[in-house]
Amino acid sequence: MAEKRNIILIGPMGAGKSTIGRQLAQDLHLEFYDSDHEIERRTGADINWVFDVEGEDGFRKRECSVIEELTELQGIVLATGGGAVINKDTRNRISARGIVVYLETTIDKQLARTQKDKRRPLLQKGEPKDTLVRLAEERNPLYEEVADIVVRTDDQSARSVASQIIDQL
Numbered sequence: 107m108a109e110k111r112n113i114i115l116i117g118p119m120g121a122g123k124s125t126i127g128r129q130l131a132q133d134l135h136l137e138f139y140d141s142d143h144e145i146e147r148r149t150g151a152d153i154n155w156v157f158d159v160e161g162e163d164g165f166r167k168r169e170c171s172v173i174e175e176l177t178e179l180q181g182i183v184l185a186t187g188g189g190a191v192i193n194k195d196t197r198n199r200i201s202a203r204g205i206v207v208y209l210e211t212t213i214d215k216q217l218a219r220t221q222k223d224k225r226r227p228l229l230q231k232g233e234p235k236d237t238l239v240r241l242a243e244e245r246n247p248l249y250e251e252v253a254d255i256v257v258r259t260d261d262q263s264a265r266s267v268a269s270q271i272i273d274q275l
């Protein structure tokens with residue numbers, strides 16, 4: 107039987123990966139997974155706790171293995187965390203195991219969408235805008251490297267972004 111491809115969403119914090127992923131899964135009648143939620147489910151604690159207790163390195167190890175495991179599945183929509191692409195093995199893994207969709211947006215949109223959410227440890231220290239700019243410089247080339255499809259999410263509804271992705275599959 108032909109393998110059902112996964113759809114794997116990548117992009118920075120506040121790009122809308124979880125919201126759009128859920129919409130996409132609903133539209134395509136696929137199962138939706140979110141790597142951050144899966145880490146929280148497995149540890150029984152939130153992402154902040156994992157960063158506090160195990161550090162960013164501990165979180166990245168969990169992220170890598172959760173993504174490796176979830177991409178064993180077929181025909182799922184997977185929203186990854188914004189930093190998933192910094193690991194080369196994870197980049198290779200998502201490229202091999204799905205159609206990779208990069209959700210792009212502006213730093214201002216990211217700021218607006220992440221402002222009220224306290225579950226983003228990387229934005230708890232320092233000026234969030236400076237952090238987002240620095241992360242974008244480091245990571246945008248990596249998102250571009252693995253993307254099969256690139257869609258902007260600036261002022262559009264999840265429904266509209268999902269339908270643009272579906273048109274390009």
Ligand code: S3P
Nearest residue numbers: 118119120142187188189226227
């Ligand atoms: C992170 C993004 C977060 C989460 C963690 C680290 C990052 O996910 O994985 O706080 O390194 O950019 P979202 O992109 O879903 O916010």
